[in-house]
Amino acid sequence: MQEYRLEEYPGLNLYIALNKIREEQDSSLQFDFVCRAGICGSCAMVINGRPGLACKTLVSTLSRTITLTPLPVFKLVGDLSVDTGTWFREMAERAGSWVHTDKEFDPEAEEERMSNEKAIEIFELERCIECGCCIASCGTANMREDFMGAAGLNRIARFMIDPRDQRDGADFFEVVGSDDGAFGCMGLMACDDLCPKDLPLQAQLSRVRRAMAKAAFAPKKKVAF
Amino acid sequence: MVETIITDVLVVGAGLAGERAAIEASSYGHDVIMLSLVPPRRSHSAAAQGGMQASFGNSAKGLGDNPDIHFADTVKGSDWGADQDRVRLFCDLAPVAARQMAHWGIPWNRVVAGKKQLPKDGSWIEDSKENEGLITARDFGGVAKWRCCYTSDGTGHTLLYTMDNVVVQLGIKMHDRIEAISLIYDDGTCYGVVARNLRNGEIRVYLAKSTIIATGGAGRLYGMMSTNAVISEGMGQALCLDTGIVPLGNMEAVQFHPTGLAHVSILMTEGARGDGGYLLDKNLHRFMPEYEPKKAELASRDVVSRRMVEHMRKGLGIEEAGDHFLWLDVRHLGKEHLETNLRDVTEMARDFVGVDPVKELVPVRPTQHYTMGGIRTNIDGAASGLKGLYACGEASCWDMHGFNRLGGNSVAETVVAGMIVGRKVAEHLEGYEVSYPTHVIRDAVARQEDRINRLVKCSDGKENCYEVSAAMSEILEKRVHIFRQGPELEKAVSELQEVYARALKIGLRSNGVGVDPELAQALKIPGLVRMALCVAYGALKRTESRGSHYREDFPSRDDKNWLKRTLARWPEGAELPELKYGKIVITESQPGDRGYGESARKD
Numbered sequence: 001m002q003e004y005r006l007e008e009y010p011g012l013n014l015y016i017a018l019n020k021i022r023e024e025q026d027s028s029l030q031f032d033f034v035c036r037a038g039i040c041g042s043c044a045m046v047i048n049g050r051p052g053l054a055c056k057t058l059v060s061t062l063s064r065t066i067t068l069t070p071l072p073v074f075k076l077v078g079d080l081s082v083d084t085g086t087w088f089r090e091m092a093e094r095a096g097s098w099v100h101t102d103k104e105f106d107p108e109a110e111e112e113r114m115s116n117e118k119a120i121e122i123f124e125l126e127r128c129i130e131c132g133c134c135i136a137s138c139g140t141a142n143m144r145e146d147f148m149g150a151a152g153l154n155r156i157a158r159f160m161i162d163p164r165d166q167r168d169g170a171d172f173f174e175v176v177g178s179d180d181g182a183f184g185c186m187g188l189m190a191c192d193d194l195c196p197k198d199l200p201l202q203a204q205l206s207r208v209r210r211a212m213a214k215a216a217f218a219p220k221k222k223v224a225f
Numbered sequence: 226m227v228e229t230i231i232t233d234v235l236v237v238g239a240g241l242a243g244e245r246a247a248i249e250a251s252s253y254g255h256d257v258i259m260l261s262l263v264p265p266r267r268s269h270s271a272a273a274q275g276g277m278q279a280s281f282g283n284s285a286k287g288l289g290d291n292p293d294i295h296f297a298d299t300v301k302g303s304d305w306g307a308d309q310d311r312v313r314l315f316c317d318l319a320p321v322a323a324r325q326m327a328h329w330g331i332p333w334n335r336v337v338a339g340k341k342q343l344p345k346d347g348s349w350i351e352d353s354k355e356n357e358g359l360i361t362a363r364d365f366g367g368v369a370k371w372r373c374c375y376t377s378d379g380t381g382h383t384l385l386y387t388m389d390n391v392v393v394q395l396g397i398k399m400h401d402r403i404e405a406i407s408l409i410y411d412d413g414t415c416y417g418v419v420a421r422n423l424r425n426g427e428i429r430v431y432l433a434k435s436t437i438i439a440t441g442g443a444g445r446l447y448g449m450m451s452t453n454a455v456i457s458e459g460m461g462q463a464l465c466l467d468t469g470i471v472p473l474g475n476m477e478a479v480q481f482h483p484t485g486l487a488h489v490s491i492l493m494t495e496g497a498r499g500d501g502g503y504l505l506d507k508n509l510h511r512f513m514p515e516y517e518p519k520k521a522e523l524a525s526r527d528v529v530s531r532r533m534v535e536h537m538r539k540g541l542g543i544e545e546a547g548d549h550f551l552w553l554d555v556r557h558l559g560k561e562h563l564e565t566n567l568r569d570v571t572e573m574a575r576d577f578v579g580v581d582p583v584k585e586l587v588p589v590r591p592t593q594h595y596t597m598g599g600i601r602t603n604i605d606g607a608a609s610g611l612k613g614l615y616a617c618g619e620a621s622c623w624d625m626h627g628f629n630r631l632g633g634n635s636v637a638e639t640v641v642a643g644m645i646v647g648r649k650v651a652e653h654l655e656g657y658e659v660s661y662p663t664h665v666i667r668d669a670v671a672r673q674e675d676r677i678n679r680l681v682k683c684s685d686g687k688e689n690c691y692e693v694s695a696a697m698s699e700i701l702e703k704r705v706h707i708f709r710q711g712p713e714l715e716k717a718v719s720e721l722q723e724v725y726a727r728a729l730k731i732g733l734r735s736n737g738v739g740v741d742p743e744l745a746q747a748l749k750i751p752g753l754v755r756m757a758l759c760v761a762y763g764a765l766k767r768t769e770s771r772g773s774h775y776r777e778d779f780p781s782r783d784d785k786n787w788l789k790r791t792l793a794r795w796p797e798g799a800e801l802p803e804l805k806y807g808k809i810v811i812t813e814s815q816p817g818d819r820g821y822g823e824s825a826r827k828d
């Protein structure tokens with residue numbers, strides 16, 4: 001553990017603080033910031049024991065001594081920097097994180113209609129910024145390398161409610177009907193408490209679990225289990 | 226020999242423009258690799274809040290809209306600095322591109338039938354049953370019709386996530402945490418890039434038949450006083466400038482957004498004014514209607530920004546904690562609207578300056594926001610000067626924005642231009658073979674290794690790279706801003722030349738081993754200062770006012786002498802860019818009055 005001292009002033013957040021340390025005290029220090037506005041998900045780290053976004057954490061809200069450690073679960077790049085990119089790409093591949101449809105895009109045709117409520121419902125789940133806080137705080141993810149985590153299950157829920165996606169219960173069961181998916185979750189809800197975007201994760205976890213239970217008892221096609 | 230990776234198409238940059246181009250090239254069956262500094266979904270495109278312009282005409286206030294009106298708005302917005310053949314192509318294709326995004330899964334907000342009262346002025350509008358469920362739109366600055374398609378205020382985020390889903394679906398290879406540090410080229414052809422692996426510091430080579438630069442804007446030339454992400458430094462443009470062959474177009478055309486959050490420069494979307502927000506001064510007086518009776522807060526960005534600074538110069542701004550600002554008032558839009566449609570804005574004001582927009586006024590000031598200039602290309606996206614080199618998105622000067630980009634036209638450009646450029650690249654590759662000259666590659670790598678060695682050993686000096694880059698930004702922020710003047714610009718140029726001399730003497734304090742973030746920064750600085758000089762020198766030479774480029778000593782547009790595009794090259798060993806000028810393509814619309822901004826002009 002390295003130690004740095006820094007003078008605090010009103011409005012100082014961890015983004016500014018860490019850059020000051022790098023520029024003035026330790027030019028080799030590694031960390032990741034991109035948007036510095038709480039929307040890109042780059043800067044998650046464990047701040048005094050709690051995963052959170054560094055750029056929107058004001059130093060004034062923390063204790064005098066601040067302990068920062070990299071997110072667990074993800075592969076360490078160095079210091080406070082972890083490889084969330086690879087993890088989330090693999091999750092997207094496994095989850096089939098795209099609209100599965102056999103319809104071709106027709107550039108001449110009017111768009112398919114959708115109700116605005118439906119659009120907003122999808123948007124709500126699409127708001128995940130892949131920061132990894134829910135994964136880092138999840139007991140299952142810390143034990144089980146292939147667990148999709150709340151972000152992964154939320155992604156599945158996002159496509160389940162999308163009328164454009166033609167996958168049915170059995171198709172989703174193949175993806176999440178195991179201990180690495182819906183059945184690995186212990187339901188303690190650390191993820192829900194910590195999501196910086198306030199995603200309704202608890203509701204999505206139960207949505208996916210319910211759908212999987214249904215699919216398990218009434219499989220439309222033969223599923224590999 | 227360093228690790229060498231060969232592909233058909235190399236896309237440098239995985240924001241919206243790069244990903245859209247990669248998808249297109251890949252769908253023609255070409256092998257595509259993408260490079261990005263960060264995981265693709267963290268690219269700056271994700272930060273776009275407001276929306277994407279596409280002329281559907283589905284919403285009540287958009288009825289009758291079409292590509293012709295979109296064209297007129299865009300050309301007028303550009304102050305006739307845009308290439309009209311591209312604007313036409315863009316306006317015709319924008320609705321197709323937006324629909325394709327819907328097909329791919331973006332949850333565009335949709336038309337809801339019925340009457341509604343606008344918070345802005347209390348007037349009533351009615352959306353028809355007939356259009357219910359089609360893609361809707363909101364108002365944005367500088368437009369005749371409501372044309373800005375959106376997903377609440379996370380449009381860039383949903384566009385980028387949707388786009389990256391398709392990238393994953395197609396299995397396009399993504400090499401993130403890789404930074405391109407120079408182009409490999411010889412005898413008029415580009416062969417790829419030398420790159421540095423940001424996971425371990427190793428150098429590698431990417432060779433490709435076509436290289437597409439889609440590295441985004443260069444806002445961070447202005448340092449902390451920019452709405453852009455910290456990685457929006459303009460590296461792709463700098464690499465092209467370094468060749469001495471490829472020109473950068475109109476680098477003096479820099480957009481300042483009216484509403485950057487004071488103290489932190491984070492953007493408060495134009496949607497806040499589009500949805501009915503006002504600007505107030507220190508006496509809580511709404512001042513914009515006096516300057517711009519017709520469009521008030523929604524005149525084009527350059528105009529609103531200038532009016533704000535003008536008003537602050539009259540002593541009517543607020544000065545506090547080292548910043549100078551005005552108020553954005555959105556309280557009348559109501560808690561529900563603010564917490565749903567303008568949720569990011571509301572959260573950011575709360576999180577970053579501790580202000581609750583539901584009850585309080587938000588401190589804002591004009592802030593660097595968009596780089597209209599960039600790598601000059603033809604209508605197919607091919608860069609001038611090097612075969613096999615292309616550019617699209619904010620990094621390019623394809624040039625549909627001229628001297629002022631309209632809100633919502635930029636993400637629309639990334640998607641449309643990405644599609645066109647990807648297709649042109651794919652067509653160009655049909656039956657195209659290339660052999661890679663090994664000595665050229667070896668020399669390109671050796672040059673970068675030598676630079677790194679010299680930085681580590683402090684062979685050229687011990688200048689601190691962070692101090693040099695801060696000095697550069699300070700000069701731009703102080704002297705090459707919204708209002709510009711000859712003597713100030715001259716000072717800026719000579720001061721930047723001094724900074725450039727320092728930039729060539731940078732030495733590391735760290736040891737250059739492994740990732741070393743200081744080394745990554747040090748490698749960029751000379752290129753960035755060269756770009757800053759293109760901005761300042763281009764601004765000095767352009768003795769007229771056009772769009773965002775406003776010269777107090779030359780306050781009028783001068784079509785006789787300046788209806789042309791600045792093209793900046795940096796010959797090897799030069800101390801200043803070499804400026805030439807190129808033609809602007811005018812096909813449909815002769816330069817005329819913008820109809821806003823000029824209304825209350827004093828001259």
Ligand SMILES: Cc1cc2nc3c(=O)[nH]c(=O)nc-3n(C[C@H](O)[C@H](O)[C@H](O)COP(=O)(O)OP(=O)(O)OC[C@H]3O[C@@H](n4cnc5c(N)ncnc54)[C@H](O)[C@@H]3O)c2cc1C
Nearest residue numbers: 238239240242262270273275276405441618619633635636
């Ligand atoms: C806060 C904000 C809000 C905005 N809102 C809107 C809006 O509402 N509507 C609108 O139309 N426009 C908006 N814009 C503008 C718009 O978002 C951008 O112009 C657009 O997204 C740029 O996309 P891009 O693909 O060109 O570049 P980016 O999304 O910036 O992507 C650049 C990519 O290049 C990579 N890269 C950079 N350098 C290198 C290198 N050397 N080697 C390898 N990779 C590299 C990066 O990792 C990244 O993947 C907004 C801009 C800002 C700053």
Ligand code: SF4
Nearest residue numbers: 138185186188189191
């Ligand atoms: S509720 Fe499930 S997903 Fe969330 S932290 Fe607990 S185990 Fe992990």
Ligand code: SF4
Nearest residue numbers: 128129131132134195
């Ligand atoms: S669900 Fe929330 S905590 Fe998890 S990755 Fe997404 S934004 Fe972060």
Ligand code: FES
Nearest residue numbers: 036040041043055
């Ligand atoms: S830097 Fe983007 S969320 Fe913190």
